Structures are given as C-alpha cells and as structure tokens.
Amino acid sequence: MASLTLTLPLSPSPAYAEEKAPAETEAAAPVAKIAPNAQEFTLDNGMDVVVIPDKRAPVVTHMVWYRVGSADEAPGQSGNAHFLEHLMFKGTKNHPEGEFSSRVSAIGGEENAFTSNDYTGYYQRVAKEYLPEMMAFEADRMSNLVLTDEVVAPERDVILEERRMRVDNDPGSQMNEALNRIFYLNHPYGRPTIGWEHEIRALNTETALDFYKRYYTPSNAILVVAGDVTPEEVRRLAEETYGQIASRPDSARPARPSEPISPGARSITVRDEKVREPNLMQFYAVPSAVTGAPGEAEALSVLSDILGGGSTSRFYDELVRGDGLATYAGAYYTPTAVDDGRLIVYAVPRSGVQLETLKAGIEASIRKIAEEGVSEEELTRAKNSVVADAVYSQDSQQSLARIIGSALAAGRSLEDVQTWPARIQEVTAQEVREVAQRYLDPQRAATGYLKPVADAASGGAASDQASGPAATQAPQTETR
C-alpha cells in the first residue's frame, strides 16, 4: 500500500514561482509519476512484462498487447488485424471454441479485445486467484489457434455488421473515414482499422492465419498485469506460461511507408440527406511521443489543451462563448503513436454560420497562438491538468494498464510514461508557441466538411455520404 503513494517534489517548480496570478492558478497538484510502483522485466523469449500492483481490491486486470495493428496489414487486406482479433475467440487445439469465454464467465470475469492502427490487445478482469488460469489460456491462444471456414464466415458477417453500425449508418463516421484517407498521402494510417467493406469481404481463414503466424509471438507481445499481485508472482507465472513459447525470428513489423512533404491544404465534403447539423474536422500533421524531438509531444499536449481542451480553452472562449461562430469547438492530441500523428480540431457552427467561415475563425485562433504565444496562467492551468489526470488515473487499475500497455505497444518506454507529468511541467510558453508555428500550418492540414444535400456551397471534392454528432466526440478509449 505504501508503495502506491505519489512521488512528491520537495519544492514547486520555477514555473509556479513566476506565475502572474497566484490566487487563481496556484500550483494545486504536486508533480505525480504515473504508476510509480510499476515494475518491468523481460522473459528469456523476449516477451516484455509490466506489473502494476494495486491492493485495494482482490482483483486483477490481465492484458496481452501485440505490437501490430491495422497499419501493418498487407495492401488490399484492410481490416485483417481486427478480423484476426475477433477470430482469436474461436478456440485452440487445447480448448475448443467457447471454452475460454465460458470459463471467464463462470468465474464472474470480464473480457474483451480491441484493435487500433498500432496495436491489438486482449484482456480479462478476474478475481486474483484466477490469474494463473487466465495466463495459461491466453498463452495457449498465442500459438495454438485453430480456425475453420465454418467459424470464420459468420464472424466476417459480424464484422460487416460492426462496420454498418459504426460507419455505414452514420454519415459523421463516413466523413471522418474519408478525411483520414485524404489526410495521409502515403502512410497506412489512412486506412480504416475496421477495413473497407469490399476488402473485409475478401478476408478469409488464410489471411487471418498468415497474420497470426507472422506477428503473434512472445517477442512481439507485452504482458501487463495490474491489481492485487506482486511482480515476483507474475514473473513466476509468466515463465511457466508465456515463457514456455519459443519466439519466432523476424516477427517485428517492418517500418511503414512514410509521408511525403505536404503538397498543400486539402479538403473533402461528405453530403447526406440525414445531416441536420453540419460540422467540420481538421487534422494537422504533428509528431508523436515516439517520432518527435525531445519535448515536442509534451508541448503539443499543452498546446492542444490550451487551444481546445474544454470550456476554459481558446476555442471555447473565442468561438463558442458570447456571439461566437460555433455551438461546439475543441481540439485534442494523443501522443501515443508509432509514427507521426494528428492534432484534431472539431467544430459545429452556430445556426446560419457557413462552415468555411467557421474554418477561418478556427485558423485565426490558431494563428494568434502561433504569433502571440500563450499566457503563463494558461500554461500553468494546462500543466496542472495533466498532473492531476495522472493522480486521477491512479484510481483505476484498468485505465493504468491501458495507458501503459498502449504506450509500450507503440514503442514508448515505461519510464517515458511514468515521467510524462514531470516533463509536462518543464514545457515553456516559448516551446508551446514554437510547436504551434511549426506544425499548425493550414498547408499541412486536411479539412472534412459534413453537409446536408441541399446546401449549395461546397468546400472540396463532393461525395454523396454524410453526418451526425460523431465528429464532435473525442475518440472513444473505453473498450466495451
């Protein structure tokens, strides 16, 4: 229990001492370390392990992350990583279909799996005494999966229904998908993780098994166990289960095709008769915590918070409050990505305001930050918010496991994640201004417009699809 206490600095950082409005922006949060008591080690076969002890409840979260996602699929096989993720529940030579899930259910456990463009993950949450059994099951399906056309075909239909639910039924998602496609000029991040419909239809037992055999091996996997366990216990159990699997050589994913220099601003308009509230999204090309120069991802996180993080942000103040152009406006940035990522801006115009006018307003707000910088008060507020979130994240073993697993699967280190709040504290106003100047250039951005069919004005190549509130929501991070 004592090991869960936070790391407190001996004195406030200089940034606090120099702040201009101490009464309002006092250093509220001590600098926290994310999961300060987490421990990591590597098995002989190359599988990485992170243990995050939390003894508050007799429960564990057991996750296995593979360093492979939809951006690693062969051309023409979009959706294959996600397809395999579904098929991993179809049984092994030791445990026929349903046995693993039945067991999880019988012990009152929860389970699920998820796929992103960079990683694929599987988890169970169970009472701690069942951890050894979960590890044995999960290790088994790392190398003993059995697939037959009989179980594969209905699951492909399930995924087509999933695509209909997430995308085809929702014009906003269609705009998002189309925008992502035109934003990336060469990198496979431009493909949808769920896959294009016609390519999902062509996926089969063979494509899934090829992917499985190529990438699912201990040296390409990360085990994360959070909850009422000790690192020693997990090490012993991991050696008995995952440790018994020989790693295949050359399983690491190859580098993906990289982006050329942006030829200029681009946009796409998706139209649909169902659109009641037009809206827009902008993607700006920015580095990730993996690809950026030291401090860039930190400065971008602070920038995105000042620009569009909630109702004290610039966008909210300049575009939403008062007689602003927008009903909603915000921005977000996720630093965890293998390759360069996106800073995302979204906005819904006030009734009667054209999307193009709103876009100009957004770009004016961005230009102001690039030219004039941010105030010390804004900077302190944004930094404190990151530090506080680190403390809040400490409350949930599940979210800690997810934060750390996704970061490691994208190529970040545990140390990098743990010291993130401390590095955020070092960001200066000058650095925030510099990343705004360097990266928030409209010439490097793509804009997506969602419009009703009737509106005559158009911002770019027309498509006959379109809208909804999806564009105004931050990406979902919950897995169920």
Next chain:
Amino acid sequence: MIAPLPRAARPLALALGAAMSLALALPSQAKAIDIQEVTSPGGVTAWLVEDYTVPIVTVQFAFRGGAAQDPDGKEGLGNLLSGLLDEGAGELDSKTFQTRLKNRNIKLSFDIGRDAFYGNLKTLAANSEEAFELTRLALSEPRFDAEPVARIKAQIISKLRSEETDPEDLARKAWARELFGEHPYGRDREGTPATVELLTAEDLRGYADRILARDNLLVAVVGAIDAETLAGALDEMFGALPEKAELTPIADVKAADGKRAHIALAVPQTVIRIGGSAMKRDDDDFIPAYIADHILGGGVFSSRIYREVREKRGLAYSAGSSLLPLDHSGAWIAAAATRADAAQQAIDIMLNEVQSLGENGPSAEELEEAKSYLTGNYALRFDSSTKIAKQLLGIRLDRLGIDYVDERNELIRAVTQEDVRRAAARLYGDPASVVTVGPSSS
C-alpha cells in the same frame, strides 16, 4: 491514434441511458468494503468508504425526481439545469466558475435520469475545500445568466437535431414512446428542440427550487476523507438547500406489450429494439428476473441472444438485453442491429428466445452459470473510487440497506430454477413490443 475497436459493444444499459447501475454488485467475500454512515450536524447523511491509497475524494449524489418531473411542455428542463449549474454561481460568472474548477483540477458535473438528478464531484484531496465550496455555490446560488443559458440551450438543440436522423437515438426514443405512451417515462429526458427552445431562466430557477432539497438527497463518498471532515463538508455542500423538495406525484405505469412501430430511415442497417413490461426493483421476483435477463442477453459472450444472433449466424455485432427498473414502472429491452434484408430474421430469432425462456424457464445448467457469473463478478464493481461510489449511490437509490453489499450474493445463490421460471413467465409471457428503424422494406 485511432480509437481502438472493441470486440464487443458496451453494456446495453449504458446505450439506453438507463439511470443507474442495478446495484447488483455482489461482494461474495466477507468484508469487501467498510461502509460508514455519516450524518452531519445539519442532518445530511452520506455513506462513506474511507481510503487513502490515492489522494482523491469522490462524491456522487442524487436528488430523487429526475426528468419525470419536467412539467408538460417543458420537457428537457431538468437536463438543461444539469448543463447550467456549473455555468456561473454566486459572485462567479460562467467563465470565472469554469476557470476556478479547471485551475484546481476539480471535476464537477451534473446529469439527469428519469427518476433522479445526479451530481458527480471528483477532486484532489488537497483541493477538497474549494471543491465543496464550488459545489455549494452551484447547487444553492446558480445564476442562470442569459449568455450561458442561450449557449447551453443551443448545444442541446444541436445535439437533439443530430439525433433526429441517428438510428440508435431514434430507436431509443421510439421504444420509450411505445412502451410508456403519454406517461413522463415516454418522453425523452432531453426534451425536443421545440421544448428546449422555450425554456427560460425562470423555469430553471423554479425547477431547481423544487428538486434540489435535502429530504430527497442521497450521497456516497469514497476516498481520502474522514467521517468528521465529511460531516462538515456535507453541511458546506448541501446545508444551504431547502429542507423539503416539492415533487410532483408520478403515477405508476405498466409498460405496453405487443406494440409495433417502424421508423423509416435511409440506412443500410436496421436497428431493432424489442421489449415489454417488467417488475419494479422492490418486487420479490426482481432478482430472479435479473437472472432471467442475464440468461437471455446479459453482458457475457454466452447469453442466448448473443449466441443465436451473433455467434451462430453473424447477424449482428451488438446483441443483448437489459432490465430497466424505474421508480414507477419496469421494463425489459433487447437490442440488435442487422442488415436490412435480414432484420426480420434477427427479430424472429430474438422473439423466439424470449418466448422460449418465458415458457420453459432456464435449464439447471444455465441457472448455475448465471449465478456463478453474477456472484463472482462482485469485486470487479468495487475496484476504483468512482465505481464504489456509483454502487453505493445505486444501492441507496434502490432503497436497500447498508448491509446489502454483504447480503447480496446470498440472495442470488438462494434463487431456484422455479423462481427464474416464474419470473421469466411474468417477464416474457406477453407478446413483446417491437420497434425498428431502417429502410421501409425491412
């Protein structure tokens, strides 16, 4: 970067906007958590779980009387209030109030269900005094200035307009309309663009004066705070509220069985919602009914609907069922979404499963599996401050005692096959109501 795609959808209860968890969190081990009942000098009570592992304090509270209390023609009033309490209070205008919260990293939000108005407060322990003060201001001295009222109204109306062509939202609203008709439960808790447009600061003040009081308040607290400090904090946060709420009596209503409704929308996938009347939370058969629903379509990969609709036939990604216990009614709901040309097939399969469970009850094996899952799943609902507070508040809203946490698994274990058969017959014996949204041919 891109949001991960989960294998299975979130639990149906969330998708339905159901008020609270069902409070069936069932610790099986003897002393799972230590709950203290704290009463302030001013007479406000709270259930407290003291835990200093992480230096944060979580407060979840509820005032009985939710969207069902919206006056006729002013639907969406309580929901609008939930968006405006943190938009300026006392001497602080909207921006100043929001800045105070953000500077201290205090997370304060409000929400509304059909039967209760909710508050959620999360703060670093070091900032708890200011958090309590801001909560008091929000509840007791909201300003309802013209600018935030207009802004939040516009945001709600924008969202409601988007929902007018979203098949899931359309289905959710149509389902409630069909099952509850003209009763307040038949209305959407957020109102309509037309009703929200007409709401005024005066309406908001009237609603707050009626609903935000001490005799209908329930509080749960988890985290780094002791009973004595909490007692003072309770009076700080809630002491300035009027003693008694003025709730409009709500009639009991039986959810309608056998209704059919279709909403035409140009989408490739038909959204299906079926359902019917169910028992209220205080019914003796509620726990057997909860087990029956779990067997039909609860949140595991082995439920009947999940197996028949998804696993065997690939007819849906998300397929399951849930119970909706309300203060003045009860309903069951089952949901799926299937390509339009196969929608009828999916409906037939779901109705067949419903009917079969209603006529024959569960097998002995199914019952054992369900009990095993539900009793084993207890601890997973108590592994973070937020979850614990939510469970405690749910138990209080369900009018169960402080010992419920320790007793609940025994109640589950005591359920017999005959109990579930009887409950399933009551639940699923009448013809189900069916609501679909999709192309007209379906």
